[in-house]
Each structure stands twice: as structure tokens, then as C-alpha cells.
Amino acid sequence: xxxxxxxxxxxxxxxxxxxxxxxxxxxxxxxxxxxxxxxxxxxxxxxxxxxxxxxxxxxxxxxxxxxxxxxxxxxxxxxxxxxxxxxxxxxxxxxxxxxxxxxxxxxxxxxxxxxxxxxxxxxxxxxxxxxxxxxxxxxxxxxxxxxxxxxxxxxxxxxxxxxxxxxxxxxxxxxxxxxxxxxxxxxxxxxxxxxxxxxxxxxxxxxxxxxxxxxxxxxxxxxxxxxxxxxxxxxxxxxxxxxxxxxxxxxxxxxxxxxxxxxxxxxxxxxxxxxxxxxxxxxxxxxxxxxxxxxxxxxxxxxxxxxxxxxxxxxxxxxxxxxxxxxxxxxxxxxxxxxxxxxxxxxxxxxxxxxxxxxxxxxxxxxxxxxxxxxxxxxxxxxxxxxxxxxxxxxxxxxxxxxxxxxxxxxxxxxxxxxxxxxxxxxxxxxxxxxxxxxxxxxxxxxxxxxxxxxxxxxxxxxxxxxxxxxxxxxxxxxxxxxxxxxxxxxxxxxxxxxxxxxxxxxxxxxxxxxxxxxxxxxxxxxxxxxxxxxxxxxxxxxxxxxxxxxxxxxxxxxxxxxxxxxxxxxxxxxxxxxxxxxxxxxxxxxxxxxxxxxxxxxxxxxxxxxxxxxxxxxxxxxxxxxxxxxxxxxxxxxxxxxxxxxxxxxxxxxxxxxxxxxxxxxxxxxxxxxxxxxxxxxxxxxxxxxxxxxxxxxxxxxxxxxxxxxxxxxxxxxxxxxxxxxxxxxxxxxxxxxxx
Amino acid sequence: xxxxxxxxxxxxxxxxxxxxxxxxxxxxxxxxxxxxxxxxxxxxxxxxxxxxxxxxxxxxxxxxxxxxxxxxxxxxxxxxxxxxxxxxxxxxxxxxxxxxxxxxxxxxxxxxxxxxxxxxxxxxxxxxxxxxxxxxxxxxxxxxxxxxxxxxxxxxxxxxxxxxxxxxxxxxxxxxxxxxxxxxxxxxxxxxxxxxxxxxx
Numbered sequence: 001x002x003x004x005x006x007x008x009x010x011x012x013x014x015x016x017x018x019x020x021x022x023x024x025x026x027x028x029x030x031x032x033x034x035x036x037x038x039x040x041x042x043x044x045x046x047x048x049x050x051x052x053x054x055x056x057x058x059x060x061x062x063x064x065x066x067x068x069x070x071x072x073x074x075x076x077x078x079x080x081x082x083x084x085x086x087x088x089x090x091x092x093x094x095x096x097x098x099x100x101x102x103x104x105x106x107x108x109x110x111x112x113x114x115x116x117x118x119x120x121x122x123x124x125x126x127x128x129x130x131x132x133x134x135x136x137x138x139x140x141x142x143x144x145x146x147x148x149x150x151x152x153x154x155x156x157x158x159x160x161x162x163x164x165x166x167x168x169x170x171x172x173x174x175x176x177x178x179x180x181x182x183x184x185x186x187x188x189x190x191x192x193x194x195x196x197x198x199x200x201x202x203x204x205x206x207x208x209x210x211x212x213x214x215x216x217x218x219x220x221x222x223x224x225x226x227x228x229x230x231x232x233x234x235x236x237x238x239x240x241x242x243x244x245x246x247x248x249x250x251x252x253x254x255x256x257x258x259x260x261x262x263x264x265x266x267x268x269x270x271x272x273x274x275x276x277x278x279x280x281x282x283x284x285x286x287x288x289x290x291x292x293x294x295x296x297x298x299x300x301x302x303x304x305x306x307x308x309x310x311x312x313x314x315x316x317x318x319x320x321x322x323x324x325x326x327x328x329x330x331x332x333x334x335x336x337x338x339x340x341x342x343x344x345x346x347x348x349x350x351x352x353x354x355x356x357x358x359x360x361x362x363x364x365x366x367x368x369x370x371x372x373x374x375x376x377x378x379x380x381x382x383x384x385x386x387x388x389x390x391x392x393x394x395x396x397x398x399x400x401x402x403x404x405x406x407x408x409x410x411x412x413x414x415x416x417x418x419x420x421x422x423x424x425x426x427x428x429x430x431x432x433x434x435x436x437x438x439x440x441x442x443x444x445x446x447x448x449x450x451x452x453x454x455x456x457x458x459x460x461x462x463x464x465x466x467x468x469x470x471x472x473x474x475x476x477x478x479x480x481x482x483x484x485x486x487x488x489x490x491x492x493x494x495x496x497x498x499x500x501x502x503x504x505x506x507x508x509x510x511x512x513x514x515x516x517x518x519x520x521x522x523x524x525x526x527x528x529x530x531x532x533x534x535x536x537x538x539x540x541x542x543x544x545x546x547x548x549x550x551x552x553x554x555x556x557x558x559x560x561x562x563x564x565x566x567x568x569x570x571x572x573x574x575x576x577x578x579x580x581x582x583x584x585x586x587x588x589x590x591x592x593x594x595x596x597x598x599x600x601x602x603x604x605x606x607x608x609x610x611x612x613x614x615x616x617x618x619x620x621x622x623x624x625x626x627x628x629x630x631x632x633x634x635x636x637x638x639x640x641x642x643x644x645x646x647x648x649x650x651x652x653x654x655x656x657x658x659x660x661x662x663x664x665x666x667x668x669x670x671x672x673x674x675x676x677x678x679x680x681x682x683x684x685x686x687x688x689x690x691x692x693x694x695x696x697x698x699x700x701x702x703x704x705x706x707x708x709x710x711x712x713x714x715x716x717x718x719x720x721x722x723x724x725x726x727x728x729x730x731x732x733x734x735x736x737x738x739x740x741x
Numbered sequence: 742x743x744x745x746x747x748x749x750x751x752x753x754x755x756x757x758x759x760x761x762x763x764x765x766x767x768x769x770x771x772x773x774x775x776x777x778x779x780x781x782x783x784x785x786x787x788x789x790x791x792x793x794x795x796x797x798x799x800x801x802x803x804x805x806x807x808x809x810x811x812x813x814x815x816x817x818x819x820x821x822x823x824x825x826x827x828x829x830x831x832x833x834x835x836x837x838x839x840x841x842x843x844x845x846x847x848x849x850x851x852x853x854x855x856x857x858x859x860x861x862x863x864x865x866x867x868x869x870x871x872x873x874x875x876x877x878x879x880x881x882x883x884x885x886x887x888x889x890x891x892x893x894x895x896x897x898x899x900x901x902x903x904x905x906x907x908x909x910x911x912x913x914x915x916x917x918x919x920x921x922x923x924x925x926x927x928x929x930x931x932x933x934x935x936x937x938x939x940x941x942x
Contacts, residue, residue, distance in 0.1 A: 012883070023861045023862070023865050026861055027861045032856035032861070033852065033861075052875050056865060113900075113901060121893060121896070121897055121900075124896075125893060127889075143890070144897045
């Protein structure tokens with residue numbers, strides 16, 4: 001049969017419960033004019049009466065949604081093609097009694113209108129309407145305060161659909177406001193939330209406890225906490241958390257965004273704020289209610305000066321929070337990412353009683369979030385969530401969802417090219433990782449583009465490589481072994497040695513292989529003409545590095561960056577102050593409150609039956625919480641002695657100028673892409689290049705290639721002919737070497 | 742094809758449209774009587790507000806004992822009288838509405854009884870002089886719905902007035918005016934024009 005095209009309803013038919021069909025279809029379905037039928041559409045079903053179209057055309061369908069299932073209220077169907085076979089005529093008897101819930105526009109109306117009047121009005125409105133059990137009747141066309149009527153049940157029970165006459169008894173089970181009703185409708189579309197179980201549990205407890213055990217709490221004489229402050233960096237899911245918890249509990253949510261409240265006229269902002277609190281209070285009378293103040297820092301900055309307009313707003317909020325008389329059902333939740341800029345008066349018990357800190361997600365939390373995000377995506381079984389979680393240090397929830405989206409987009413692009421597979425693969429995630437970078441590092445100072453270097457690209461230096469791997473990679477890869485031996489990972493590594501011996505490259509290779517986040521700072525980032533600015537920048541750098549731990553913080557040329565207290569002429573220069581900041585950050589008293597991440601976990605002996613990977617992940621989460629400082633210098637004598645004591649930079653690794661074997665390896669690496677003549681003997685070259693550093697050797701090859709090019713520009717076969725005898729190793733090299741010995 | 746059923750239905754439709762026409766005139770006349778009452782209601786509300794704004798003890802009128810209470814009582818009494826009159830008008834509006842409703846439901850019932858003998862072709866058949874039965878049923882329903890809506894809105898407006906909410910009382914005449922929808926009223930006149938040949942035949 002030909003499909004029916006769903007067209008929007010005529011303005012004349014609005015509120016008439018009519019469904020316009022072609023007359024032939026009507027007779028095919030055995031319908032007479034005005035007989036009831038059910039129209040199923042994807043989001044729900046609608047009950048209406050069949051009428052022939054004015055133009056008697058076939059193939060179109062217009063439905064007035066006066067009585068439909070609740071899913072259709074928020075999502076009216078558009079642009080659909082329906083199979084005419086789905087339309088089903090229903091027998092409708094006259095109903096004896098119905099039980100309904102009335103949904104009204106405003107709380108005022110609910111409060112002031114007597115029950116008798118509502119009953120009278122509703123009865124008049126419902127007369128002549130075909131209704132179905134559990135469906136919603138839309139009464140908006142009457143233009144009164146009564147908007148919807150939800151049919152709870154009908155009698156006689158035999159028929160779930162029926163016709164209301166003037167003799168039908170109407171019983172009102174309850175009256176709700178439309179906000180309350182809509183918020184309950186939204187419950188059905190839950191947003192998934194991963195990795196925030198503890199926080200959401202505590203929030204849920206605060207909401208539900210006064211509802212479930214009001215007597216217990218009253219007998220204990222305690223008043224419930226009425227304010228929660230959520231603190232955390234942007235993108236960790238503060239807003240989502242509140243919405244999810246509210247939906248789970250079935251509370252209604254009143255959202256205030258900071259800028260929405262602020263008005264231009266004096267006194268306007270305060271008025272809006274009062275109105276918001278009134279709204280929340282009204283909603284609280286119907287059930288639990290959460291007043292959510294998003295971006296609280298913009299609403300309530302610190303009170304400064306005498307007559308700033310914000311001061312009045314802050315004062316108004318304070319008085320409103322103190323004046324709440326129904327603390328039981330009405331919880332205020334504030335969210336901010338700059339808690340320090342809030343007014344101090346807000347952060348005391350009685351106002352925001354609890355402060356919940358949500359940090360950047362830890363390894364296990366990231367795994368949870370990823371699995372929640374990937375639940376609705378067709379992900380290949382080969383994708384390892386744990387591996388992905390390890391690769392995404394420093395990513396917050398928003399970044400992870402961007403990552404998944406990007407990966408899905410890659411899969412989509414590949415599919416459109418015609419390879420035909422639907423699933424999102426690990427390689428798509430790897431592609432996406434290149435595009436989506438962690439947002440908590442986005443504004444950071446030392447953010448560097450990770451140019452990937454593998455260990456193989458560095459010739460020689462095997463001993464140094466091993467030491468570096470020991471101190472950086474092993475604690476990450478084998479935390480359980482470290483715990484077993486009672487080892488703790490080193491806090492810092494100092495690489496020293498003559499210039500040009502691949503110190504920087506070694507660090508880069510280490511960062512690449514361990515999948516850490518990698519921050520690198522130079523003097524240009526830190527120094528500033530303002531007093532105290534450099535120290536602040538360094539402290540900030542450490543804070544950010546800790547937020548996305550495990551993280552490598554690389555300070556190149558540390559001797560010039562950070563001074564020494566012993567031999568500097570001016571005792572309170574910038575360098576010395578920076579040094580003190582660095583010492584404190586590396587080995588200070590403790591972390592600031594705001595940097596808390598996840599819950600404090602301690603390794604426990606029991607729980608051995610857990611599977612291996614899970615256990616390893618937990619080990620990693622507990623053990624790798626720190627920032628590793630890696631510094632490089634070629635003047636280790638200039639460093640302050642406090643900095644190189646164990647506990648700070650505890651691994652001192654000497655990167656020597658290459659020995660003959662290393663030089664051979666370096667030359668091999670350097671000449672890999674060059675056409676080398678048959679008469680070139682690398683071993684001979686090695687013997688002649690005593691005290692050449694890695695950089696020197698690379699330059700040597702380059703020079704030789706240039707000479708070859710000079711001799712024969714056109715030659716296809718370029719030959720590395722002789723060693724350029726002009727090139728001598730740097731004199732200083734010997735000097736440095738003697739100094740460091 | 743059953744001729745008697747068709748003629749019976751036509752008869753009933755004619756009767757309904759006749760009654761619709763009568764009700765329409767009744768409705769209009771009652772409504773025109775309501776407007777002055779509403780205006781006086783708004784006026785009374787204004788007076789009450791003026792009374793609560795003035796401090797009688799500061800005026801020369803303070804020599805009259807209990808003046809404020811007395812005035813308030815008088816105003817309230819007057820408001821009550823006006824509301825009572827409005828209620829009477831409402832009941833005549835209701836009777837007009839009921840007349841239409843009864844006619845329409847009677848016609849629908851008659852159609853439903855004969856629905857088996859009348860196939861859709863007959864029902865949707867139009868001619869130069871007579872609209873189709875489906876159209877006429879639809880128009881009747883539309884008219885009935887219109888009057889029901891109008892009545893309900895006005896009733897809700899009057900019933901939600903409260904003596905302690907002066908601004909609600911003051912705005913009542915304006916809101917009453919705004920309920921008037923001339924286009925829907927014109928629609929009914931249109932309908933009556935469309936069926937005029939059918940009624941005369």
C-alpha cells in the first residue's frame with residue numbers, strides 16, 4: 001500500500017482531535033466520519049477521530065495531537081511517512097468514570113484556585129474528547145491556566161480508550177505545575193555518567209535523606225545541609241552531574257546561570273534573583289527541588305570597593321540563603337571552577353555547607369567515562385579501554401567525549417570511502433588522539449607539541465637509556481613490582497653532560513614511550529618584568545602538571561633558569577625566588593585542597609581474586625600520582641645543593657660524549673638516509689672522531705653530503721667521500737668534560 | 742443508499758443550523774450587555790486601590806467615624822452586586838452554549854446511528870446548493886467548540902477574580918476584551934452563509 005505522508009495540521013483543526021485522511025482510505029479501514037482511531041508514530045501513539053480531507057485527496061495524513069502518549073508532548077512528529085496499515089480503529093465506549101492528574105501553568109493558580117472550580121473547568125473541557133489510558137490530553141487551545149490532563153485510569157476497565165460525555169464522573173488525583181510535570185517526563189531520557197560515583201552518591205544522599213527519613217532527622221534535631229558547592233576544572237561534568245542526580249531522584253531543577261540574572265538597571269538583578277528563589281520555593285512544595293547556580297563565580301565575586309553593583313547581588317544571595325524556611329526539600333547547588341574568586345561569606349556552613357571537589361579524572365575514572373561513552377557506539381572488541389585510558393592522561397570528560405566523537409567521525413569518513421565496516425577501531429582512536437588534546441593543558445605555559453621520537457632514533461648511550469627507562473617508564477609499566485620491592489619512583493631526574501649529547505632528545509623519547517603528558521618550559525615562559533610573576537607562573541605550571549599527572553615536566557638548561565643560593569651576587573634575585581618555589585613544589589608540605597583528584601585510595605592486600613588488568617590499573621592509579629621533574633644542564637656545578645639532594649632530583653644521570661661504539665651507532669643512524677660510497681668505512685671514521693659529540697657527528701655527515709653535492713650537482717649517485725678535515729670538535733667539550741669529572 | 746436516513750439527517754442538520762443562528766444572536770446580545778458590567782468592575786477595583794492609597798486621617802474627612810471601613814464595605818458590596826449580575830449573564834451564555842451542544846450531539850448521534858447505511862461517498866458528496874454532510878458536521882462541531890472555548894475562558898476569568906488581588910480585578914475588563922476573537926465569530930457567520938441555500942431548500 002502507498003505510504004501516507006504526514007503533513008502538519010490545519011490551523012482550523014487545532015484542538016479538534018481530528019485526523020484528516022483520504023475518504024478511500026477511510027472506507028478501506030471501515031471508518032465513518034468521526035470514529036476514533038489510533039495513529040502510531042515513532043515517538044508514541046496518538047488517539048484521534050477520522051475525518052475526510054476537505055480536498056478529498058489521498059496519500060496525506062494530518063493529525064491533531066490533542067490526546068497522545070506523553071512522549072509526543074515534547075517531540076511532535078514531523079516529516080514522516082506512515083504505513084496506512086498501522087492505523088488501527090479502536091472501539092470507544094462512553095466512560096463512567098475517569099481519574100486524572102491536572103497539569104497547570106503556574107503555581108499561583110494551583111495555590112489559589114479551589115478544587116471545585118478546577119473540577120468544573122476540567123470537566124467542561126474534557127467533554128466530547130476521546131481519551132486513552134495513560135495518555136495526555138492537551139488543553140492548551142482553551143487558553144486557560146490548565147494545560148494538560150493526564151488520564152490515570154478509566155472505568156469501565158475493559159476498554160482502555162473511551163469517550164467522555166457530560167455524565168462521565170471526573171476524579172482529580174492531583175494537580176501539578178507544568179515544570180514539575182516536564183521535569184518528570186525528562187527522567188526517561190537519562191544521560192549516562194561515568195567515573196563520578198562517589199560524588200553523585202553523596203549528592204543523592206543529601207537530596208533523598210530528608211525525604212525518606214524526615215522523622216529521624218527531626219528527632220536528632222539536625223537540620224539538613226542545604227548547600228553544596230561543586231568545584232572543579234571546566235569540563236569535568238559538574239553540570240551534567242547535577243542534572244543526572246536530579247533526574248535520578250525525580251526532583252525538579254531550577255537552573256540559574258550567572259549572566260542571566262544580572263540586569264542593567266539598579267536593583268534589577270536582585271529582583272531576578274528573588275524571583276528565582278520564589279520559583280524554587282514553589283517547586284519545593286511539590287517535591288524535592290534543586291536550585292542550581294551555574295558559574296557561581298560570575299554571580300558572586302569577592303566584594304571589593306564600596307558601591308560595586310555586585311556587592312548588592314552577593315548580599316541579596318546571602319540573605320536569601322539564610323532566609324530559606326524549607327530547607328528540607330530545597331537544595332542549593334553551586335558550581336564553579338574558580339572557588340578562590342567567590343565571596344568568603346558564601347563558603348561557610350549554613351550557606352554552602354559542603355564543598356565537593358571534582359578533579360581531573362584519574363586513570364580508572366577515565367576508563368569508566370570511556371566505557372560509558374562508548375556504550376552507544378559500535379566499537380570494535382579490539383579497542384582496549386584501559387590502554388586508551390592510559391593514553392589520555394589529563395583529559396577531562398568533555399575531552400573524552402570529543403575524542404570519541406572524533407574517532408567516530410574518522411570511522412564514518414572511512415566508511416564513506418567505501419571500505420564498508422561500521423565499527424570504530426583502535427586506529428580511529430589513535431587518529432583522534434592527535435586532534436583532541438587535553439583541555440586542562442590548553443592554557444598551560446609549557447605545552448609542547450609532542451614530536452614523537454623512539455628510542456631507536458638515538459644511537460648509542462645504552463646505559464643512559466636504561467637508566468632513564470628505569471626511572472620513568474618502569475614505575476608506570478610495572479607498578480606492582482615497585483610496590484613489592486618497597487620502591488618508590490624517583491621524584492626527579494637530572495641529566496647532565498656536555499652540550500650536543502642528546503639530553504633533550506632522550507627526554508623526548510622517554511615521554512613518547514611512556515605516554516605521559518609532557519610539559520617543557522624555557523626562560524621565555526617564566527620570566528616577566530613584574531615582581532612575583534615568574535614564581536606564580538612556575539607554581540601554576542606545577543599545579544597544571546599535577547592536574548594531568550602522570551606528567552613529565554622538563555626544565556631545559558636548568559642552571560640558567562633556576563639560580564643557586566650559594567654563589568649568586570644578589571641574594572634575592574628572581575632566580576633565587578624561583579628556586580625556592582621549585583623546592584617547595586617538589587617536596588612541599590602537601591597539596592592544596594583544590595587539587596584533590598578522585599578519592600584517596602590506599603593499596604590493600606586483600607581482593608586478590610580481581611583480575612590482573614584491573615589490579616594493575618589500580619596499582620598504576622595509586623602509584624603514579626606525581627609529577628616527574630626532568631632537568632637538563634651542562635653546568636651541574638652551578639646548581640644549588642638543595643636541588644640535587646635525594647628526594648628532589650634524586651637520579652643524576654651523566655650523559656657522556658659518545659664512546660667509539662656509540663659514535664658508530666650514531667653515524668649509522670645519521671647516514672641511514674644517505675647514499676654512502678663503498679669506500680667509506682664508518683669504523684675508520686669513528687677512530688678519527690675522538691671527542692665528537694652526537695651533534696658534531698650529525699653535522700659532519702651533513703657537511704660531507706654538502707661537499708658531495710658541490711662536486712657533482714647532477715649526480716644521481718651522491719657519495720660521501722671524505723671527512724671534512726676542517727671540522728674540529730668544540731674545544732669547550734674537553735673543558736666541560738674535565739669540569740664534570 | 743438509504744434515502745430516508747439521508748433526508749432525516751438533512752432535516753436534523755437544518756434544525757441545528759437554525760438553532761446555531763438563534764444562539765449566535767443571543768450570545769452577541771448577552772456579550773454586549775456584559776461589557777459595561779466589566780468596565781464598572783474595573784472601576785470599582787480602581788476605587789478600592791485609591792482608597793487603600795489614601796490616608797483618611799490626614800484629610801479633612803477624618804471627622805467622619807470609620808469612614809474607610811464603611812467605604813470599603815460599600816465598594817465590596819457593589820462589587821458583589823456587579824459579579825452577581827455577571828453571573829446571571831453567564832448563565833444565559835451557558836444556556837446558549839448548551840443549546841448548541843445539545844443540537845450538535847443529537848445530530849452526531851443520529852449520524853452514528855445511520856453510519857452503516859451512509860457510505861463515505863454519500864457523506865462527502867457536495868453539490869452547488871448543499872455542502873456535504875461531513876462538512877456540515879464538521880462546521881457544527883467547530884461552532885460548538887468555539888462557543889465552549891469562549892464560555893470556558895470567560896468563566897475561568899471571572900472565577901479566578903479575588904477581592905484581595907486588585908491588579909487582577911483592574912485588568913479584568915481588558916482581558917475580557919482580549920478574549921473576543923472576531924475571526925472565529927466571523928467564521929460562524931461564514932458557516933451560516935455557506936449553508937443558507939441548504940437551509941432554504
